Amino acid sequence: MNVRDLTYIVAIERHGSITRAAEACEVTQPTLSTQVAKLERELGVTLFEREGRGLRLTSAGRSVVDHARRVLGAVDDLVAAAQDHLDPFAGNFRLGLIPTLAPYLLPHLLPGMQASLPRLRPTIVEEQTAALLEQLRAGAIEAAMIATDPDDARLGTMPLFDEPLWVAMSARHPLASRTEIERADIDPSTLLLLSEGHCLRDQAVALCAEPALGVRISGDFRAASLETIMHLVESGFGITMVPELYVRQARARSSGIALRPYAARGASRHIRLAYRSGTARRPALSEIAKLTCDVWSQLSP
Numbered sequence: 001m002n003v004r005d006l007t008y009i010v011a012i013e014r015h016g017s018i019t020r021a022a023e024a025c026e027v028t029q030p031t032l033s034t035q036v037a038k039l040e041r042e043l044g045v046t047l048f049e050r051e052g053r054g055l056r057l058t059s060a061g062r063s064v065v066d067h068a069r070r071v072l073g074a075v076d077d078l079v080a081a082a083q084d085h086l087d088p089f090a091g092n093f094r095l096g097l098i099p100t101l102a103p104y105l106l107p108h109l110l111p112g113m114q115a116s117l118p119r120l121r122p123t124i125v126e127e128q129t130a131a132l133l134e135q136l137r138a139g140a141i142e143a144a145m146i147a148t149d150p151d152d153a154r155l156g157t158m159p160l161f162d163e164p165l166w167v168a169m170s171a172r173h174p175l176a177s178r179t180e181i182e183r184a185d186i187d188p189s190t191l192l193l194l195s196e197g198h199c200l201r202d203q204a205v206a207l208c209a210e211p212a213l214g215v216r217i218s219g220d221f222r223a224a225s226l227e228t229i230m231h232l233v234e235s236g237f238g239i240t241m242v243p244e245l246y247v248r249q250a251r252a253r254s255s256g257i258a259l260r261p262y263a264a265r266g267a268s269r270h271i272r273l274a275y276r277s278g279t280a281r282r283p284a285l286s287e288i289a290k291l292t293c294d295v296w297s298q299l300s301p
Contacts, residue, residue: 003075005039006068008032009047013065016054088284090119095288096132096144097124100200100226101271104245105145105292108299112291120284129199136274142281143288147199147269158273158289161296165203165267166247167260168230169239176258183264192229192238200226203269204241233257243269248299 011021012032022032040047047061057065097106106124113122125132125141132144137154150157167181175185194201229240234256247259273289275281 001039001042003072005035006071008035009039009061009065010068010072012036012048012055013057013061018055087119088281089117089287091121092123093120093281093284094123094125094141096135096141096146097126098129098132098146098199099126100194100243101145101147101245102126104243104249105295108295109292112295113288116287116291117284133274136276139276142279143273143275143285145271145273145292147203147271149270149272150274154277155274156277157275158285160271160273160289160292162268162270163296164244165241165262165269166244167239167262168233168242169258169260170234170236171256171258172236173239173258175239175260178260180261180263186239190238192232192240194226194229195224199269200241200243230257245299 008021008025008027011024012018015021015024018029018033018036022029025032036047043060043064045060045064046058047064048055049058050056102124110122113120125135127135129144129146129148132141132146133150133152133155135141136144137152145160147163167175167186169175175181178185191204193204226242226246230242232238233240241262242259271292273285273292275285279285
């Protein structure tokens with residue numbers, strides 16, 4: 001049995017005639033009849049019965065043809081996937097981003113990708129860093145935009161931009177009168193954090209809490225999304241750290257929230273594009289990295 005034989009029986013079912021099916025498959029009628037008979041012997045079932053001048057599928061034939069269609073569809077997908085990799089700028093492209101980056105970068109990045117890479121069909125995956133790296137290693141995504149070093153010899157990275165971190169607080173907070181916030185200004189016990197697994201959480205702890213004070217960090221509110229944290233901040237439950245891209249979004253201009261630069265040394269995160277070292281998509285990744293850097297330059301003050 002081979003793919004050609006499956007093509008023949010699907011053609012016969014579609015045209016209802018060996019003659020027309022042979023013409024569609026560009027083979028002679030005897031050749032097609034011989035191959036179908038051979039397939040029937042191999043499977044041990046009769047696929048077609050004569051009905052006047054045409055042919056009718058048997059019950060077994062209908063089941064076999066249904067499976068044949070699925071097999072042929074899978075073969076088409078396989079060929080398409082191979083062709084995608086012949087052209088690194090074409091085909092499906094699965095891009096992962098961390099949740100504290102995706103909603104603020106994608107609205108500006110995707111239009112540029114559509115214009116510069118029109119044959120690329122992006123699929124976006126939003127997950128925490130560990131999940132993205134696992135999918136990247138497994139080949140489930142092509143690349144990931146993350147804010148931590150993957151520290152994996154199997155993965156390469158391209159630098160994108162360094163994003164400063166800001167302090168967000170209620171507009172009624174005493175620190176709201178400051179033009180910038182120092183590390184000594186922050187009481188770690190008032191720090192609202194994202195849940196475990198978010199790299200922004202780890203960065204906030206590292207930047208705002210002295211090691212001896214780590215136990216004082218508030219554990220009452222640990223949210224899965226930055227938006228949830230910001231609602232708590234606006235309500236006066238505490239303060240938090242936000243990336244600069246968030247600061248430049250409409251939500252950040254709420255009159256109930258004050259946003260101030262964080263003056264602590266190293267108060268930024270390094271955004272990079274991670275990928276499998278052997279990927280054939282390097283040219284497309286380089287273009288995406290360039291577009292991302294351009295977006296950052298346009299959004300920066």
